[in-house]
Each structure stands twice: as C-alpha cells, then as structure tokens.
Amino acid sequence: MLKKLYRTIRLFPKRGREPYVSFYKILNFYPYNIMLYEQALLHKSSSIKLKDGRWINNERLEFLGDAILDAIVADIVFKEFEYKKEGFLTNMRSKIVQRETLNKLALNLGLDRLIKSSAKTGNHKTHMYGNALEALIGAIYLDQGYRIAKKFVHERLIVEHLNIETVAQQEVNFKSRLIEWSQKNKIPVEFRLIESFTDDNNNPIFYTAVDIYDFESGTGRGYSKKESQQRAAEEALDKINMDKEFLKEILILKEKESELPALEESPEENPSTDFTTNNETEKA
Known part of the structure; x- marks a missing residue:
C-alpha cells in the first residue's frame, strides 16, 4: 500500500x-x-x-x-x-x-x-x-x-x-496459426498431399500431412486441399500444445540445426597445426 x-x-x-x-x-x-x-x-x-x-x-x-x-x-x-x-x-x-x-x-x-x-x-x-x-x-x-x-x-x-x-x-485458420508458429520459432513446416481420390458419390477427397522437420505431425482429410490442410494443421497444433515430449524433440532438432553453420564455417586446417605455426613465427 x-x-x-x-x-x-x-x-x-x-x-x-x-x-x-x-x-x-x-x-x-x-x-x-x-x-x-x-x-x-x-x-x-x-x-x-x-x-x-x-x-x-x-x-x-x-x-x-x-x-x-x-x-x-x-x-x-x-x-x-x-x-x-x-x-x-x-x-x-x-x-x-x-x-x-x-x-x-x-x-x-x-x-x-x-x-x-x-x-x-x-x-x-x-x-x-x-x-x-x-x-x-x-x-x-x-x-x-x-x-x-x-x-x-x-x-x-x-x-x-x-x-x-x-x-x-x-x-x-489453423494453417495460418501453424505457419505463424513456424515463422516465429524458425522451425520448418511443410504441407504434403499424400493422396487424392473420389468417394462412392464421386466427391473428391484429399488427404494431407503436415511435416515438422522429418516428423509427420498431423494428418487431415477433406473435400478440398484447403480443408484437408486445415484439419492437418489443427492436429499438428494440438500435438505441439499437448505433447511435451514431441515438442522437446522438435526443439532439440532446432538446436542441432543452429549448430551446423558454425561447424561448416570452421577452418579446414587442424587448429593444433595453426597454433604450432604461430608459435614458430613468433620465435623467428
């Protein structure tokens, strides 16, 4: 007070x-x-x-x-x-x-x-x-x-x-929500059409999956690609929000991916060789 x-x-x-x-x-x-x-x-x-x-x-x-x-x-x-x-x-x-x-x-x-x-x-x-x-x-x-x-x-x-x-x-709009999550966290998300066919009434059916890194994180069926993507995105968002182990694996993959550029940019020569050369130059 x-x-x-x-x-x-x-x-x-x-x-x-x-x-x-x-x-x-x-x-x-x-x-x-x-x-x-x-x-x-x-x-x-x-x-x-x-x-x-x-x-x-x-x-x-x-x-x-x-x-x-x-x-x-x-x-x-x-x-x-x-x-x-x-x-x-x-x-x-x-x-x-x-x-x-x-x-x-x-x-x-x-x-x-x-x-x-x-x-x-x-x-x-x-x-x-x-x-x-x-x-x-x-x-x-x-x-x-x-x-x-x-x-x-x-x-x-x-x-x-x-x-x-x-x-x-x-x-x-579950697809927009998932893409927004992907961009914000810098984690790749891909929508993949698994198959499309017609049912007994000649209606088109689409079956879509959502991949986060190499994990199939959600699937969905619908009478259009958009509808199947929405349902797949909804399932993926539920998994992100509810499955702590799944999210942990995704974050581990992200961390490993962020370490790759540092490894690729490291000099090809052996660091110990460089150190020896520098010492020899100083003595000379």
Whole structure:
C-alpha cells in the first residue's frame, strides 16, 4: 500500500507530459517505469545499444507478453463460457490471440503511431503491430502486475474492440496459426498431399500431412486441399500444445540445426597445426 502511494506521488510531476500522456491514452493509467513501455514499442530494426554493450528491443518483452496474454485470455474465456468444453475454450483463445486479431487490436489502440522501427519491408510490418502489443502486455505485467494486465486485456482490448460472441462464431485458420508458429520459432513446416481420390458419390477427397522437420505431425482429410490442410494443421497444433515430449524433440532438432553453420564455417586446417605455426613465427 505504501509502495503504491509512493509511486503515485512520484508520478504527479510527470502527468501531462510526454510520453506519459500518449501511453495514458492507450492504457487508461500512468506507467510507473516508462522505460519498459518505450522498450515494448522498440522494434528490433531500431535496437539500442546500452553502455554495457547489450542491445535492447521488444523481443524479450514480446516473449513474456505472449505467455501472459495466453494465460489472461484463458482466464477470461473460462469464466465467460462457464459450461463450454475444453475444445471450445481452446479455439476461443486461439481466435483472440491469433496474429491477425492482435494486429487489428494494436492498430485500433494507435500503437502504430508510437512504434519505433526502421524496417522497410511489408513482411516485417505484417507481424510488427501484434508483436508490439504482446510486448506492451509484458511491460504492463512487469510494471503493474497480473491484475492490471488482465484489466487492460479485458477492458481495452476485448470489451472495446472485440465482440466476443461474434468471435465465438468465427472459424480458426489453423494453417495460418501453424505457419505463424513456424515463422516465429524458425522451425520448418511443410504441407504434403499424400493422396487424392473420389468417394462412392464421386466427391473428391484429399488427404494431407503436415511435416515438422522429418516428423509427420498431423494428418487431415477433406473435400478440398484447403480443408484437408486445415484439419492437418489443427492436429499438428494440438500435438505441439499437448505433447511435451514431441515438442522437446522438435526443439532439440532446432538446436542441432543452429549448430551446423558454425561447424561448416570452421577452418579446414587442424587448429593444433595453426597454433604450432604461430608459435614458430613468433620465435623467428
């Protein structure tokens, strides 16, 4: 209580000044640690080098905000839809936290006017706004705690800018979600058509698999390629979210893959030979 009062007193001279006013318009409260919020809107293309040599941007806050947002939305939909089953709740959370929704919410809040970025390609900007919103939620959590972060998500995002009943009726684009996960984690995903045929009523049937590295991670059937891909992607996402051993194997493969370039770039000569040659040159 005393700590909160002390913080409030310290904020008095800063109210009415920038950037506090800009953040207040978005948050509906004044930040305590303004640097966290400025970092949340600092794209990696405009990273800042600190005196200790570290480079900072919003990627770490985005990582934190992503996890906090998942927890908050799960909390909200669990209480909002009291009698719905797990599958419905999972789908609802996916619809709210998907990149397309977060991008729109970020634009509605006006984050695009505050983001600092030197990225020029449209590709970066596709995810920039949603990523910044996640980073902002991470900053709110660190600065104000879970309760205020949840209040921000519920009141400023869901109540003001989303009709939760309309969202419930929308379909989730599982393929887009899987590709988004793939790009964010730099893990290869491939959709592979296994077979296509016609059923007894002469309807076309497509059977698709999703490969993550060399693992067949999901399969799906449908009356179109798109439908079969959606079902395969849904199965793959369920496996990623539910099967901890599977995810662990994927992350191990990613780690091994990241080590390959370092091995390939190492000199062909034996390091011990180089060392001997250098010693001989020094003596000469």
